[in-house]
Amino acid sequence: xxxxxxxxxxxxxxxxxxxxxxxxxxxxxxxxxxxxxxxxxxxxxxxxxxxxxxxxxxxxxxxxxxxxxxxxxxxxxxxxxxxxxxxxxxxxxxxxxxxxxxxxxxxxxxxxxxxxxxxxxxxxxxxxxxxxxxxxxxxxxxxxxxxxxxxxxxxxxxxxxxxxxxxxxxxxxxxxxxxxxxxxxxxxxxxxxxxxxxxxxxxxxxxxxxxxxxxxxxxxxxxxxxxxxxxxxxxxxxxxxxxxxxxxxxxxxxxxxxxxxxxxxxxxxxxxxxxxxxxxxxxxxxxxxxxxxxxxxxxxxxxxxxxxxxxxxxxxxxxxxxxxxxxxxxxxx
Numbered sequence: 186x187x188x189x190x191x192x193x194x195x196x197x198x199x200x201x202x203x204x205x206x207x208x209x210x211x212x213x214x215x216x217x218x219x220x221x222x223x224x225x226x227x228x229x230x231x232x233x234x235x236x237x238x239x240x241x242x243x244x245x246x247x248x249x250x251x252x253x254x255x256x257x258x259x260x261x262x263x264x265x266x267x268x269x270x271x272x273x274x275x276x277x278x279x280x281x282x283x284x285x286x287x288x289x290x291x292x293x294x295x296x297x298x299x300x301x302x303x304x305x306x307x308x309x310x311x312x313x314x315x316x317x318x319x320x321x322x323x324x325x326x327x328x329x330x331x332x333x334x335x336x337x338x339x340x341x342x343x344x345x346x347x348x349x350x351x352x353x354x355x356x357x358x359x360x361x362x363x364x365x366x367x368x369x370x371x372x373x374x375x376x377x378x379x380x381x382x383x384x385x386x387x388x389x390x391x392x393x394x395x396x397x398x399x400x401x402x403x404x405x406x407x408x409x410x411x412x413x414x415x416x417x418x419x420x421x422x423x424x425x426x427x428x429x430x431x432x433x434x435x436x437x438x439x440x441x442x443x444x445x446x447x448x449x450x451x452x453x454x455x456x457x458x459x460x461x462x463x464x465x466x467x468x469x470x471x472x473x474x475x476x477x478x479x480x481x482x483x484x485x486x487x488x489x490x491x492x493x494x495x496x497x498x499x500x501x502x503x504x505x506x507x508x509x510x511x512x513x514x515x516x517x518x
Contacts, residue, residue, distance in 0.1 A: 201238060281345050364387070368404050386425060
């Protein structure tokens with residue numbers, strides 16, 4: 186087979202069998218921007234979802250993780266992942282790196298920063314460039330998550346870059362959303378957007394060890410107080426969302442945090458919120474695919490030529506942006 190080509194049937198069989206090399210190639214396929222690869226990716230996903238596929242119906246717990254730079258996300262993921270693989274679970278990590286503006290490639294290289302976890306046969310780590318996607322979540326991350334589920338992983342963790350309003354897009358990919366923060370004074374609350382606070386199911390204050398432990402406890406109390414001021418959501422049982430202290434370095438607090446995650450996931454399954462959330466997410470990504478498809482259509486002739494002409498008219502002041510956009514949209518309907 187020529188370089189860059191994919192045997193879709195073999196990939197589907199390999200993913201369903203839990204082969205990590207096949208999974209890596211399958212994710213490469215769904216991330217590709219080539220039109221022929223896109224058709225193959227859709228074929229691959231369809232093969233894994235047909236009722237007679239061994240991968241059909243497999244579900245993992247999807248965890249979204251965000252946090253400020255330097256908070257210790259990679260250390261937390263490695264310690265947390267090793268704890269889970271030690272319990273016999275299979276863990277997949279989709280680490281969405283910021284993209285280089287020059288080359289488009291990943292900058293951080295999370296796989297090299299989780300050396301021990303990357304060598305664990307029960308773990309799979311996949312760094313992906315965000316490709317300028319809003320919120321640092323690669324456009325095809327949802328499909329990569331679906332592939333990890335089809336491969337039989339028990340937990341899929343999606344790590345995103347930065348913290349901000351746009352980071353809340355990760356909530357449309359996951360079942361539970363974790364916000365990782367470092368010990369700081371109460372003024373740190375000013376730097377965290379209300380939107381992401383309202384999205385968080387658990388706030389984990391990392392680095393609760395050594396001289397930083399008292400500060401971590403104070404920070405946890407600050408956030409616990411802030412969470413009590415937020416209106417409780419219908420998808421939350423009593424006591425959620427919560428703030429907890431953890432130390433990824435000393436691996437303390439990880440077991441209680443995992444217990445809380447499982448308790449919340451179980452409650453949502455039993456009350457029907459789990460199914461409703463996934464259904465709403467599927468609808469969201471359908472609409473997002475339509476939006477992205479329409480934008481892509483504007484880059485192809487003849488729409489591209491029309492868009493360039495209207496853009497030039499806006500640049501020269503002959504048309505307002507609103508009038509030019511209305512003109513272009515009329516030409517598409």
